[in-house]
Amino acid sequence: MLNNKKTYTVTEAKSKLEHYCAYQERCHKEVIQKLKDMQMIPEAIDVIVVHLIEHNFLNEERFAKAYVRGKFKMKSWGKLRLTSQLKLKDISKVNINQALNTIDYDEYIDVFNDLAEKKAKNITEANIWKKKKKLADYLLYRGWESNLVYDKVNQLIK
Known part of the structure; x- marks a missing residue:
């Protein structure tokens, strides 16, 4: 079976990746994966990543x-x-x-409180312990600190 995947020169790949990085912020891992998907050899990948960093496409x-x-x-x-x-x-x-550290602490707490209050209103569970567990699980899954979560759950659901 023939491999019909397009091949790229280093220059073509550089150009393609410049657009890829300009469209949306990317991390090194995403860029390297994209280059691997384009069948680029490791040496070419290194050259292109260095180029993208030097020209501030990748930061x-x-x-x-x-x-x-x-x-x-x-x-x-x-x-x-x-x-x-x-x-x-x-x-x-x-x-x-x-x-x-770019997240403002007051805004962080406001977003957390809004999220917790909205979710608490939408939980239809009658059993108080199950309701607390559902709210806590939801907030923990979203990555909020457990001390914040449990204080808020006990404050909202009595």
Whole structure:
């Protein structure tokens, strides 16, 4: 069976990846995977990644900050979920911490309270313990700290 996948020169791949990175912030892992999917050899991948970094198409710190901002605003993720997702993308601890520090503490607590109150209203469970568990599980899955979660659950559901 013939492999009909398109092959790319380093120049073509550079151009393609510049567009890929300009469209949306990317992390190194995503870019390397994209290059592997394009059948690029390891030496070419290294050359292209260096080019993208030097020309500021690829910036892990900027990616981490954009990722945190987006997931926090759109999906109301807590810091634990944000951290674990960034670790899966091989982002350094330093960049993760810098990104998390961009979240304003008061806004963080406001988003958490809004999310908890909205969800508590929508849980139709009659049993108080099951209702507490559902709310706690929901908030923990979203990556909110357990001390915040359990205090809020006990405050909202009596």
